Amino acid sequence: MTASTGMHAAIALNRFGVGARPGEPVPADPKAWLLGQFEHYQPRPAAWAALPTSASLVNAYAEYQRGLRGPDELAARQQLGKASQENLRSAVSARVASALETPAPFAEHLVHFWANHFAVSTDKAPLGLLAGAFEAEAIRPHVFGRFEDMLLAVERHPAMLLYLDQPRSTGPESGAGRRAPPERRRGLNENLAREILELHTLGVRTGYSQDDVTELARALTGWSIAGLPGLPQGGSPGNFAFFPALHQPGARQVLGRRYEASGEQQVAAVLADLAARPETARHIATKLARHFSGETPPPALVERLAQAFLASRGDLPTVYRALLESPEAWAAESRFKTPWEWTLSALRGLGWREPGRLPLAGTLTQLGQPVWRPGSPAGYDDMDQSWAAPDLLVRRVEVAARLAAQAAPMLDARTLAPQLLPGGVGAATTTAIARADSPATALALLLASPEFLRR
Amino acid sequence: MPSPSILVPRRRFLQGAAATGLLAAAPGLLLAKAATTRRFVFVIQRGGADGLETVVPYADPAYARLRGAIALDPAALAPVDGLFGLHPALVETARLHAAKEALFVHAVASPYRDRSHFDGQNVLETGGATPYARKDGWLNRLVGLLPGSGEAIAITPTVPLALRGPAKAGSHAPSALPQAPDDLMQSVRQMYAQDAQLHALWSAAMESRGMAGAPVKQNPAELGALAARFLAQPAGPRIAMLETGGWDTHSFQPTRHANQLKSLDAMLAALREGMGAAWADTVVLVATEFGRTAAVNGTGGTDHGTASVAMLLGGAVDGGRVLGDWPGLAPQALYEGRDLQPTTALDGLIAAAAGECFGIEPALVERTLFQQGAAGKPLPRLLRG
Numbered sequence: 001m002t003a004s005t006g007m008h009a010a011i012a013l014n015r016f017g018v019g020a021r022p023g024e025p026v027p028a029d030p031k032a033w034l035l036g037q038f039e040h041y042q043p044r045p046a047a048w049a050a051l052p053t054s055a056s057l058v059n060a061y062a063e064y065q066r067g068l069r070g071p072d073e074l075a076a077r078q079q080l081g082k083a084s085q086e087n088l089r090s091a092v093s094a095r096v097a098s099a100l101e102t103p104a105p106f107a108e109h110l111v112h113f114w115a116n117h118f119a120v121s122t123d124k125a126p127l128g129l130l131a132g133a134f135e136a137e138a139i140r141p142h143v144f145g146r147f148e149d150m151l152l153a154v155e156r157h158p159a160m161l162l163y164l165d166q167p168r169s170t171g172p173e174s175g176a177g178r179r180a181p182p183e184r185r186r187g188l189n190e191n192l193a194r195e196i197l198e199l200h201t202l203g204v205r206t207g208y209s210q211d212d213v214t215e216l217a218r219a220l221t222g223w224s225i226a227g228l229p230g231l232p233q234g235g236s237p238g239n240f241a242f243f244p245a246l247h248q249p250g251a252r253q254v255l256g257r258r259y260e261a262s263g264e265q266q267v268a269a270v271l272a273d274l275a276a277r278p279e280t281a282r283h284i285a286t287k288l289a290r291h292f293s294g295e296t297p298p299p300a301l302v303e304r305l306a307q308a309f310l311a312s313r314g315d316l317p318t319v320y321r322a323l324l325e326s327p328e329a330w331a332a333e334s335r336f337k338t339p340w341e342w343t344l345s346a347l348r349g350l351g352w353r354e355p356g357r358l359p360l361a362g363t364l365t366q367l368g369q370p371v372w373r374p375g376s377p378a379g380y381d382d383m384d385q386s387w388a389a390p391d392l393l394v395r396r397v398e399v400a401a402r403l404a405a406q407a408a409p410m411l412d413a414r415t416l417a418p419q420l421l422p423g424g425v426g427a428a429t430t431t432a433i434a435r436a437d438s439p440a441t442a443l444a445l446l447l448a449s450p451e452f453l454r455r
Numbered sequence: 456m457p458s459p460s461i462l463v464p465r466r467r468f469l470q471g472a473a474a475t476g477l478l479a480a481a482p483g484l485l486l487a488k489a490a491t492t493r494r495f496v497f498v499i500q501r502g503g504a505d506g507l508e509t510v511v512p513y514a515d516p517a518y519a520r521l522r523g524a525i526a527l528d529p530a531a532l533a534p535v536d537g538l539f540g541l542h543p544a545l546v547e548t549a550r551l552h553a554a555k556e557a558l559f560v561h562a563v564a565s566p567y568r569d570r571s572h573f574d575g576q577n578v579l580e581t582g583g584a585t586p587y588a589r590k591d592g593w594l595n596r597l598v599g600l601l602p603g604s605g606e607a608i609a610i611t612p613t614v615p616l617a618l619r620g621p622a623k624a625g626s627h628a629p630s631a632l633p634q635a636p637d638d639l640m641q642s643v644r645q646m647y648a649q650d651a652q653l654h655a656l657w658s659a660a661m662e663s664r665g666m667a668g669a670p671v672k673q674n675p676a677e678l679g680a681l682a683a684r685f686l687a688q689p690a691g692p693r694i695a696m697l698e699t700g701g702w703d704t705h706s707f708q709p710t711r712h713a714n715q716l717k718s719l720d721a722m723l724a725a726l727r728e729g730m731g732a733a734w735a736d737t738v739v740l741v742a743t744e745f746g747r748t749a750a751v752n753g754t755g756g757t758d759h760g761t762a763s764v765a766m767l768l769g770g771a772v773d774g775g776r777v778l779g780d781w782p783g784l785a786p787q788a789l790y791e792g793r794d795l796q797p798t799t800a801l802d803g804l805i806a807a808a809a810g811e812c813f814g815i816e817p818a819l820v821e822r823t824l825f826q827q828g829a830a831g832k833p834l835p836r837l838l839r840g
Contacts, residue, residue: 123701165705168754177753185523187753191705194570194759204571205586210791213570366632368612375700376502378573388652389613390660391627394635397643401635432646441639448643450650 005030010423011330014455015292017105019345020420022411034324037104038317043140047097047354051090054133055238058158061126062228062238069229084128091132092361092371097354099344107143110320112340113291115139115372117284118154118200119379120163122372127163131372134159147284147314148275151200155192155271156240158225164192164377167228171221171248176232188248193217195377201274203283208255215252219259219267222247281309288319290382293329301328334454336384339367341455342396346447349420350407363399368392397448404443413442425451491601492736493771494686495812496695496726497594497617498719500743501576502702506763507749507784507795508712509545510559510777514538517784521750525709535559539777544716547724551768555775558767558837560804562779564745564797566826570759572703575744580617582802584826591620593824597809598622598694600823607694608663610682618696625692627663629673629681666691675699679722683729686737693813697722702743706756723768735770738812738838742766742801748793749784760794765801767808773839804834811838 005028012030013020020026027033060083067076099108115135122128138157142150154160161167169189170177180186193216198204222243226235235241242264252259254270255277262269274280285305289297301323308322323329337345343364347355364371368387374380413433417425429449436442446452512518513529514537532540533549539561541549551557567578567586574586582593594617598607609618609626618624644661647653666685682695699719704711719741727734746763762782767774782788782796790796806821 165754165756168706170753172753185751185753189705189752189754189756190758198571198573204574205569210570362631366630376572376703385619386613388656389626390656390663391630392612393653393656394660394664395630395632397639398630398632398635401639402633426649428646428649432642436642437638441636441642444635444639445642445646449646450653453653 007332007423008330010421011455013105013420013422014345015335016109016324018099018102018109018341019105019348020422021348022351022416022419024419026419026422031324034106035321037106038144038320040104041107041144042098042102042104043143044136045098045101047094047101048136048140051094051132051136052087053238054130054137054158055236057087057129057133058126058162058225058238059227061129065229080125084122084125088122088128088131088372089361091135092364093355094132095135095371096344096347096360100348100353100355106320110143111135111140113288114143114150116374116379116382117287118150118160119374119377120159120372121374121376122370123375124163127159127372130159130162135372142316144317147280147309147316148272150316151271151275152268154200155196156223158238158240161192161223161225161240164195165189166192166220167224167231168246169217169221170246171218173249174221174247175245176243177246177248188214188217188221190214190217193220196271196274199378201271201283202277202279203286206279206283212254215254216267216270218248219252219254219270222264223267275314276310278306278310281306281314285309285319287382288323289328291335292323293326293331294333294335295382295384298328301326336388337453337455338380338387339364339369339392339396340371342453343367343399345420345452345455346400346403349416349447349452350403350411350443367395367399393453396453397444400444400447401440404447405440408438408440408443411443412439413446416443417446420446421449421451423451425449491693491813492733493812493814494693494695494730494733494737494769495597495809496682496686496697496737496739496769498697498699498722498739498741499576499579499615499617500702500719500741501572501698501700502704502743503572503575503745503747503759504702504715504743504763505704505708505712505747505757505760506561506743507746508708509542509716510535510539510561510764510766511542512538512561512781512784513540515781515784517749517786521784523751525751525755535777538781542713542716544713545720547720547727548766548768551723551727552775556768556770556772558772558774558776558778560765560767560778560799560834562762562782562795562798563742563765563801563804564762564799565801567745568761570745570761572744572759577616579742579744579801580615582825588826592617593805594618594694594696595620595622595624596823597820598624600815600820601693601813606692607696608666608682608685608692609696609698610678610685611696611698615696615698618694623659625659625663627660627667627681627685629677675718675722676725679725680729683726683731687730687733697726704747704756705752705758706754708751708756711756727768737769738771738808739768740765740805740808741768742805746795749789749795750793761790762795762797765804767837771812771838773837778834778837799834804837807834808837811836 008030009026064076064080102108120127120131122131138153170186172187190213194213197208224241224243226241227237232243232245259266259269285302289301305322308319312318432445433442519526531543565578566584567575577586580592581589583589599622607624611626612628614624614626647657685691730737742765743763747757747760752758780798782798802825807817810817810820
């Protein structure tokens with residue numbers, strides 16, 4: 001293998017994929033290897049299939065909410081906390097397992113990218129239950145589909161509706177708005193509308209106004225969830241529901257375009273238009289380019305991806321193909337792995353096929369990136385400085401020591417290094433591994449090496 | 456209250472001196488007073504904290520109407536003056552106010568006027584006039600103004616934007632991981648020796664771990680105590696930053712906001728306790744990216760707004776006061792008909808507080824930390840003389 005093929009193989013495995021596995025052949029044609037994965041993506045792999053649906057979880061949440069109003073509020077609260085924790089743990093396991101087993105590591109990496117683009121955060125109560133189901137139901141099915149379909153699935157999903165306070169948002173002139181007594185005045189909540197424009201589609205500072213936010217919020221009224229206490233009856237419990245009684249009547253004006261009154265479909269028409277706008281194309285192109293090619297992505301690459309997005313009407317495989325065909329994405333400049341990326345690549349590199357009883361949710365928290373808890377709807381930022389931090393670096397070494405101690409009897413860091421890092425390692429890493437006082441120390445040093453920390 | 460007029464001639468003199476290059480030749484003139492025992496702590500409230508339910512304008516005629524069901528009962532508030540009262544969860548803060556060690560500045564805002572958290576926090580932390588105009592943070596530039604061992608620490612897993620930049624800044628947060636063996640740590644240190652980025656990170660981490668002492672838990676009080684452990688050391692950092700999140704109360708505001716304030720109050724109490732005698736030399740600034748709508752929204756919360764309240768606390772603060780021009784909550788007084796109107800520039804407040812804290816000329820601090828001069832009339836003196 002030539003040095004440059006080795007480097008390209010390393011980039012395919014580590015930058016685009018989620019890390020190499022011992023004993024697997026290094027891809028001879030790295031680009032073809034990645035393109036071939038489009039056919040092997042599993043939207044619903046075995047690890048996910050066993051988990052409860054969001055509808056059953058929303059119904060369980062509604063039960064807890066009713067319990068909170070009952071005589072034993074504390075017990076209900078504790079029950080919700082326990083259920084959230086257990087559910088979150090198994091969902092994190094499913095996420096890790098599908099990334100460990102996958103025949104299409106690039107596709108799994110893209111799942112993580114989109115889940116962070118449409119971020120929810122478990123620091124809001126029901127999301128501890130729903131974050132995993134949201135990724136399984138709204139993100140995974142659409143990663144190789146059209147952006148518009150993913151957008152619609154995301155904004156209608158109970159997890160996003162609950163996260164951004166949508167279910168109870170009420171049109172002031174709707175039936176429910178007019179009937180409510182003044183002391184229990186109900187009205188708009190503009191949280192979801194603002195984040196759709198700012199984070200999910202157009203991107204911040206792209207020219208929309210407060211009026212656009214408010215109009216979108218009015219159009220969104222009625223988009224809700226069936227079976228929650230204090231909301232209209234009807235619909236399939238735990239699922240998306242449209243409640244005409246909450247919907248603000250009349251035509252809406254968003255970004256200069258008029259949308260006639262059409263109930264549930266009114267905001268769907270707005271979302272379809274937002275998905276097709278050039279600002280959205282540029283926003284998505286910038287984030288993808290940054291993630292795979294460097295913190296400050298080359299403008300030509302961004303432009304090419306945005307054009308691919310627009311020309312294909314948001315066909316995501318077309319955009320990914322444009323990315324893989326771009327020399328900028330294969331440049332030598334590397335990204336500092338996020339804690340999530342580093343942990344996954346370490347587990348894969350040590351040959352784990354399923355997470356077993358590893359306490360990964362807690363480990364990721366300690367490493368600074370709790371799964372599905374970015375703390376804000378913007379998701380985790382994609383800047384090296386957020387992760388290349390003093391204390392977090394030491395923590396990676398601590399985790400490396402623990403993982404290496406379990407794996408050391410089976411693996412030799414000296415033979416593993418060229419498999420995991422086919423682009424080669426520097427003299428400092430080679431020396432450190434060679435001089436290590438034990439196989440476990442050598443493996444830990446490989447995982448903590450400058451080359452393994454970056455992708 | 457000491458008259459601000461005392462400051463003005465000195466400020467004019469120094470501006471003139473700077474313009475003629477006199478100061479460049481004699482930096483000691485400016486910085487002599489900054490070799491200091493003073494401490495400055497920035498507590499950021501991420502998510503847009505509702506100033507109107509923190510330092511509550513209960514006597515404003517429009518308050519109860521705007522807030523409806525979520526309005527606080529004036530009888531439950533800790534008294535501040537005839538217009539304002541403190542939210543009942545702020546027990547320690549109220550105590551500090553009574554001891555004249557807490558100062559509130561109402562209707563403050565950064566130069567940012569839109570309603571995105573992420574842009575708003577970017578402006579708040581960088582000190583730029585617009586989002587993403589600067590890459591480093593104002594707190595880092597403040598470190599750069601201190602002489603000698605000007606160092607800073609963030610009690611967070613990563614260095615927050617406000618503290619990023621060329622000046623030396625570490626971060627440290629409690630970890631529950633078992634420590635790695637010493638020989639591994641030594642080998643890692645050697646392995647990173649030739650890697651500029653990793654070498655710097657590793658050195659900073661070892662230094663911070665040395666200072667932090669025994670591990671602590673990750674709750675607000677422990678974080679406050681941990682910050683104090685760094686700051687109270689005679690040779691420790693003089694600048695620290697703490698983060699609080701979760702202020703984005705679009706729904707169920709009364710409970711959520713009360714819990715937020717309780718955590719903040721516990722953090723401040725632990726910080727004061729931990730500082731010991733050095734509390735007398737301490738200034739704590741608490742600020743958020745923007746406030747929230749004046750009126751309650753349709754779901755028992757409030758949406759993104761504009762002006763909020765900032766707090767200065769510490770033994771060095773000349774407290775017991777509420778500063779700022781209260782714009783009122785009448786419909787025509789609201790910003791864009793919906794938010795508390797900003798009347799004091801947060802940038803100017805920060806520059807004044809930091810400048811007074813370290814005895815550095817406010818105009819220099821303001822120029823260095825912020826993109827644009829703060830509009831509006833100068834603030835009165837904030838700290839004890």
